[in-house]
Amino acid sequence: MSLLAKWLRPGKDNKNATHDAESIEQQALLEQYPTLKIMQDLFADCADLIHWSWPESQLDMLYFSHLAGNEEFAREISEPFRSIAPDEMEEVLSRSQYKPALDCRSASKGILDGNVCLFHKGSAYLVSVSLPETRSISQSETETSINGPHDGFVESVLINLSLIRRRIRSTRLKALKLQVGEVSKTDVYLLYIDGLANAENVQEMKKRIELVEIDVVHDGNMLVQLIDDHPNSVFPLFQTTERTDAIASKLAGGKIVVVMDGSPSAFSAPSSFFEFFASSDDYYQRWAIGTMTRMLRFIAFVITISFTALYVSVTTFHYEMIPEDLLITITQSRSRVPFPPLYEALLMEITIELLREAGARLPTKIGQTIGIVGGIVIGQAAVQAGLTSNILIIAVASSAIASFVIPSYVMSASIRLIRFGLLLMAGLLGNFGIVMAIAIIFIHLSGLTSLKSSYLTPVAPINLKDWLDIFIRAPFSWIQERPSQTRTPNKRKTRIKQ
Amino acid sequence: MHNRLVRVAMIVILLGVLAGCGDQRILEKQGFIYSIGYDWLAKGKSAEGSVPGNKVKKDQLSVTVWLPVVSAESGRQHPLILQTVASTGKEGRFRLAKQTELSLASGQMRTALFNLQLASRGIMPYLDGFMRDPAVSQRLKIVVVDGTANEMLKKEYPSHMNTGPYIDHLLEKEVMNNRVPESTLYSFMRDYMDDGVDSVAPIIKQQGTHIEASGIALFDGDRYISRIDSDQTLIFAFLKGSFKYGEINIDLADQERKGEKAMFSSLAGNSKVKIKTLPGERLYRADISIKIHGILLEYLGDLQLNMESDKERLEKAIAAHINNEAESMVKELQKLGVDSIGIGKHVRNSLSYKEWKNIDWKAVYSNMDIRCNTKVTIQSVGKFEK
Amino acid sequence: MKEKLYPVHIAILVYMIQTGVVVFSLPRIMAEAFGYNGWLMVPVFTLIAALNIGLIAVVYRLSQGRSVFEILERSLTKIGAYPLYLVLIVVWSLLGCMVAKHYVYIFQTMAFPTMHPMLFKLLIDIVAFLLLIKGVYNISKATMSFFVLTAWMGLLLLFFVPDFEFARLTPFLLKGGTETIRGGLNGYTAFLGYELTLLLFPYVNTKKGFIKAVHAGNLLTGVLYTLYAFVAFGFYSLGQLTAFRFPMLDMLSYIRLPFVERIETLFFGFFFFTVLITIVMYIWASTEALNRMFPKAESKLLAAVLLIVIYGVSWLPDTLSKVEIWLKWLGYGQVIIAIGLPVFLILILLILRRKEQGHA
Incomplete structure (x- = not known):
């Protein structure tokens, strides 16, 4: 019993309390007042660190040239110090952009952040010249918008x-x-x-x-x-x-x-779980269209997790559910397939996942080719060779397409994963398996919290006002309140308390 | 916390693997019985399916099933007809199952055919089996065959490759047109177990190269008693309650209008039953008021239909004609002692529970005074007025 | 931060505990017990349940939100309360487990007839355990989402409108029933579940809305039950209703949609959600009592042990009808608890109050 309990409850990992990243010696070193010598030791073997020295004015500086912008460097270093009398040094260094560095820790961090570290008569100063190279602002690749703003975040x-x-x-x-x-x-x-x-x-x-x-x-x-x-x-x-x-x-x-x-x-x-089905594009459409799109995504969610599972469940256990007109079609398409429906479906689902992954890892142009090769050639050939039924291809393809309707890539991937759970359960226990899998998913979801608030808000705990902005995209005038999940001290949207 | 979930999911799946396999009913391995037919084989007749030349020694049953089968080689669908002789329906199913590599499944069964001889001996033993089997649909159609179900299912109809769906769709259309009443397992059982109405079922008959709905079978309990011929079936629909669609041909010969004929289409209307308690022997009187409206599509006669007065005369004539037919049908039903229209429900609803339980309904019914009152409205006489 | 239950949660929780597999046989039970228009008794039952909830309300008011166990232990002493706990644990946990087994057997009449029922039962117990250990707040959250998942099924009743006939209802009121009292009791067990709210006192958020919420949940159950039964009585003839074992199941199988038909296995599957909540809440209640007896033990472990023990017990009845007999007797026991426990508590509270007043 206790063994089972133990096995069911994996033990907490013994976390390593000590951090080896910085040894105690180095800790002590970092506390010291920065001098050129110590700093050079700290950055030993950093070939890209540049050391400039002006012996005539007793000025030394350390910096990474690749973190510095030319203009900034000229403004902060070259021009003020080019032709300067040694007695003017203190005056220049007391300007506000030259911040005295009091220990090695801040000095070294400053250098790493793109500052120049100046050493003058035993004092150290930092001045920012940083202008790291960045990608220009462009549209996000994973979350494209059609008629909203197109600026996406960059790496800086x-x-x-x-x-x-x-x-x-x-x-x-x-x-x-x-x-x-x-x-x-x-x-x-x-x-x-x-x-x-x-x-x-x-x-x-x-x-x-x-x-x-x-x-x-x-x-x-x-x-x-x-x-x-x-x-x-x-x-x-x-x-x-x-x-x-x-x-x-x-x-x-x-x-x-x-x-x-x-x-x-x-x-x-x-x-909340349901927030992942919203896209900011919904707000840039007329509300009826936004609402429709949002509902479409929830339908897509249902399709993604259930289509293939239902196919397997119906063809394996519940043949009586097939309406008369479809019976012959489905039987015909299944008749040449040598595997049980579960294996057939797993085969196709894995193929689709392979295609998706291959397409994602390859350059766009090759990715398209993969899509054509996979989608048309494999799909068509698999049916003709009698490896899968074409009804299954439709089910798998529509559930794959539906999974891409979900705007959040991370969520869409999660849902595609749990789909396999449903598929297995459907293959083993039919409709009961599907229901059971849904029950397990929702039990799991209801135990989840996001920053200590229920992940299933606004369904549980229920808040119908929030539904206006979660399940539908109501007209702006209806959405008077901020989402309850944030526990905001200021619920009303239309005014901010002073 | 959630690692446990993963583990539990693993256990669940593992248990699932252990289970389930025996109960699989994989689609292409099933032989879906589409139609099942039961025929009565009286003693002494030779039957197909039994050893040729052998006469049937005792009363037996012939069970025929029609199934659509898809061959694995070609992927084409073709019909498969199996037949056997048995003493009970279940035994028949058992024997049939031995004749095919597919497992016979009743979950897609659409029509159950009983031939007249069998139906007159009672169909409850078979329906009971259907009711018990959770696979059998509540919408299974109960149909009586004039002739033998075996021949009907076996015969190849030139324009219909699939006999099963042919019969099924034919019945669906006929029900739509109110030419035969709807009779599913659900409705048959419902009326069978209701004390105020008797069950009915459509009768179909093989006519040369086609099948036609040839009337309505009237049941007393589960036994077939008599039938209503196909030209009278719409009258039956009028009596039975509300109807939405239908066509009727009327010969007004009995209304002193020799040679006048009318074809009335897009019929809709309803009937209402009122019960009055009478003093004396007959106890109750039922007034059935039937209201019909429709479009007159064909009229042979000398009334000027564009004139209001003539139209009214025609309406009256048609109403009188329908009324006559309805009343004679009711009389016939009373004579047979079957309350297929469901007068009993209305009588029951007008009585107290004690009174209802104390009367012998069947006796009261055959003795009742039932009158019809028909009102016909011609909505239009079509696009063309002469 | 300890989360508390809101009135909406309580209402839905009560509804979900009450709604179980009995729905599927309720029209038949009503038809057998009360005959024509037996559905009329469903609102009466709702009223009786509401009165019973009234008793619970009195307990709630007198106890001022204290846990029921605390009250019991204060007057009976810890040891004195143990036998009572034992009874409660046995009835509640067995009820929870028989409900599960009942569900399994019914499911097996439709599909998976050869699978071992206890394997099914094991799966259900595992899922129940998963939910159980999350605590009552998360159970209520799961309940809420299950409710949303199943609530739309009420719309299915619309499918029966074309075949519904008022004439079939007959004007006879409650005539032709047999075994009225026993059958009525059986029908009443369909309403059981509200009594578990006795244990929810310490978990309630607001003082005011609690009893109202319990009433609301009971009312929702009552309205839905009445609707189901009413439709069943107009859809089937009385004789037919009494002949069906699970009339609602046959009704489900009558539904046909253009793209799918015979959805009873799927939709009966959806009822798993409400059944799961019933099971979990009964087991939760007995775990609460068990926790009182063994305060030091971890409640998850207690739940696991309890589930394993009753899993063993549930091997005993091995046919559908045996399970139904068990359920019947457990249901009677539960009716007694539902009425007896609040009355007992009220007495204790009154005595305690008098004592306190005497001291003061």
Whole structure:
């Protein structure tokens, strides 16, 4: 019994309490006052570090040239120090852009951030000359919009912040700067609108980000998995997006947004399961069309998880469900297939997943070829060779297409995964299996929380007002309140309390 | 927390693997019985399916099934007809199952055919089996065959490759047109177990190279008693209740209008039954008021239909004609002792429970005074007025 | 942060606990027990249940939101309350488990006839366990989503409008029934489930809405049951109703849509959601009582042990009719608990109050 219980409840991992990334010696070193010697030791073997020395004015500087912009360098370094008398040095260095560095930690971080570290008579100063190369602002590849704004986030957090600030010009938009990654030291900004976001949520999110223990974080989607409530769930618990307008609307709804340097995906929290089916494009259409599209996505969700499963269940166990007119058609298409429906369906589903993955990893042009080869050639040939029935091809293809209707790529992938669970259960237990799988999914979903709020809001706990902006896209005048999930102190949308 | 979920899901799937396989009914391995036919073989007749030349020693049953089969080689569909002789329906199914490599499945059964001789001996034993079998649809059509179901299913009809769907679709259309009443397993059983109405079923007959609906079978309990011929079936529909669609040909000879004929189409209307308690022997009187309206499509006679007065005269004549027919049909039904129209429901609903339980309904019924009152409205006389 | 149950949750929870497989035989039970227009008794039952809920309301008011167990233990002492707990645990857990087995047997009349029923039962128990260990708040959340998943099925009644006939209802009121009292009791077991709200006191969010919510849930059940029964009585003739084992199941199988027909296996499957909640809540209730007896034990472990024990017990009845007999007796027991427990609690609370007043 206890064995079973133990097995059912996997033990907590013994987390390594000690962090080897920085040894104690190095810790001590970092506390010291920075001198040229110590800094050079710290950056030993960094061939790309540039050391300039002007012995006549007792000035040394360390910096990475590839992090520096030419103009900035000229303005902050070349021009002020080109022809300067040694006694004028102090005066120049007391200008506000030259910040004294008090320990090696800040000095080394400054250099890594694209500052020039100046050493003069035993004092160290930092001046920012940074202008790292970035991709220009372009449309997000994964979340395209048809008639909304086309700007997507890029890999530079400062540009992303500027994109958000340009959309929300308010002093209430606060940005907390945090850092993640023992090695990578990635900048993370936690954004919220003061007075709209729940203060507890902000504190909670801040705490979670601060407590992240990892060496390097590469992307927002990765960070999400480190800080969300249930890292083992297949469902994404915070919504990531590359669209600036989506992030702005989340902020205005009282959610917390986190943007991370080096990643074009920002994420907002808390999120509900149903939010992943909304796209900001819905708001740029007339409300009836927006509503229709939204409902279409929920239908797509049902189709994705159930079509193939129903095919398997009906052809394996419940033949009586087939209407008369379809009976012969389906039997004919099944008649030459040598496998039981479950294997047949698994074969096709896996093929589709292969095609999708191959298409995603290849350049667009080759990806298209793959699509044609896979879709037409394999599909057609499989039917003609009698490996699958064409009704199944229709079921698999429509459920695959339906899965791409879901705007969030992460969610769409999760749903495609659970589809396999349904498929297996349908193949084993028919309709009962399907229902059971749905029950398990919903039991799982009802246990999930996103930033401590129910993942199933507004269905459970129920809030019919929220349905206006979740299941349909009601006219703007109807949506008077911010989503209840955020527990915003200021529910009404139309006025902000002072 | 959620790793456990994964593990539990694994257990569930594992258990599922252990289970289930025995209950699989994979589509292409099933032989879907589309139509099943039961024929009565009286003692002493030779029957197909039994050893040739052998006379049937005792009363037996011939069971025929018609199934659409798809051959794995060509992917084409062709009909398969199996037949056997047995003493009970279940035994028949059992024997039939031995004749094919497919497992016979009754979940797609659409029509159950009973021949007249069998129907007059009672069809409940077969219906009982249908009701018990969870696979059999509640919408299974109960049909009586004039002739033998075996021959009907076996025969190849030049314009219809698939006899099963042919019969099924024919019946569906006839029901739509109110020429035969709807008779599914559900409705047959419902009326069978209701004390205020008797069941009916359509009769079909093979006529040369086609099949036609040839009337309505009247049941007393589960036994076939008599029939209503096909030219009278619409009258039956009028009596039975509301109807939406239909056509009727009327010969007004009995209304002192020799040689006058009318063809009345797009009929719709309803009938209502009112019960009055009478003093004396007959106890109750039922007034059936039938209201019909429709379009006159054909008229042979000398009334000027564009004149209101003539139209009214025609309406009256038609109403009187229908009324006559209806009343004689009711009389006939009373004589047979079958309450196929469901007068009993109305009588029951006008009585108290005690009174209803105390009367011998069948006796009261045959003795009842039932009158019809028909009103006909000609909505239009078509596009063309002369 | 401890989440509390909102009135809406309670209402839906009550509805989902009450609604179980009995719905499928309810029209037959009503027809057998009360004869013509037996459906009229369904609202009466709703009223009786509402009165019973009234008793619970009195307990709630007197207890001021304290847990029922606390009250019991205060007057009976801990040990004194144990036998009572034992009875409650046995009845509740067996009821939960027999409901599951009943569901399995009914499902097996339609599909999977050769599969071992206990294997099915095991699957259901595992799913129930998954939900059970999430605690009552998450159970209520799952309930809410299951409710949304199943609520639309009420619309299926529209399919029966064309075949519905008022004449079939007859003007006879409750005539021709047999075994009225026993049958009536059987029918009443369809309403059981509201009594579990006794255990929800400590989990309730607002003081005001709680009893109203329980009434609302009961009313929803009553309205839906009445509708189902009413439609069944007008769709089937009385004789037919009494002959069907599960009239509602046959009604489901009558539905035909253009793209699919004979959906009874799928839709009966959907009833799994409501049955699951019934099972889980009964087992949850007995785990709560069990937890009182073994306060130190982990409640998840207790739930697991309990489930395993009753899984063993559920091997005993091995046919549908045996399960129904078990369910019948357990149902009677539960009726007694549903009425007796609140009355008992009211007495205790009154005595306690008098004592307190005496001290003061």
